[in-house]
Amino acid sequence: MTDTIAVFITWTTYGTWMPGDARGWRDRSRGEQLPRPLLERWCREQMTGETVLLEPHDRETVENACREHCLFRNWQLYAVNARTNHVHVVVASMENPQKVCEQLKANCTRRLRQQETPLFRARTWTRGGDCSILDSDKDIELAVQYVVEAQDSQ
Template sequence: MNTSSEPLAYFLTWTTYGTWLPGDARGWVRADRPGVWEECAALAASCRERLTEPPFVLTTDQRRIAESAIREHCEVVNWSVHALNVRSNHIHIVMTAVGKAGDRVMSSLKSYATRGLKSVISNRKKFWTRGGSARVLWDDFAFENAVRYVIEDQDRK
């Protein structure tokens, strides 16, 4: 059990630009309300119309670039990566960044992944959706489940 005021880790998730919009048939989340929301085709269509670039799907090489940039940045700033999975349309990471807020850490990781991707894709402006999920993991149970999900459960969906 964690008795510290510091979380054991963060479970961060963010999606690539335009690939998982509000109203999506797979379910979607809102920053201002808890839970997973059901499909809303009209909302999804409205969001698609407002995209300023085509949706961004990471290729295998781009996934490697993003992962490398994230790992390198974490090493430089002494953050611990416990699990990382860069998918074609989203990224999951379980990591520890002592003294840092989860949303700030996620913003920093997105920035460094973008820098890496810009080295091979110079004409794109948006790689990621705004925000993401920054769950705080306070205990071993939550930590172990998040690591297992990131490492083992992504291909079971």
């Protein structure tokens, strides 16, 4: 258990954002990293499946799966936004943030495979996810604003 007020979680679909990417990337132990084209190329060559992009109906399924899972777990969901190649969630939970991320991803995968037009891939998501602790109401407000409003303006 933690004293976390909320967590801003982002995870990407498989094959869409590699370590070394020119748009920027995060190393799990060292944080933000500069582009490394050779690393990105090597990672792309190691892929064992095809790149996954979410269609509009997939995005709706992912958002609904996050809402339902948060309701089931009694977590406070502040915002969710599924994009073509990534998902943002702002959620309050007493669970470990990585555990919350993994549970949301697993539930989304299950729901994507059960939808009317199933999305079956060996890997749907990249490993892990980025979890930023939000320890003030202002931080939560800014994260929610980013998730809800800023995604469509980029």
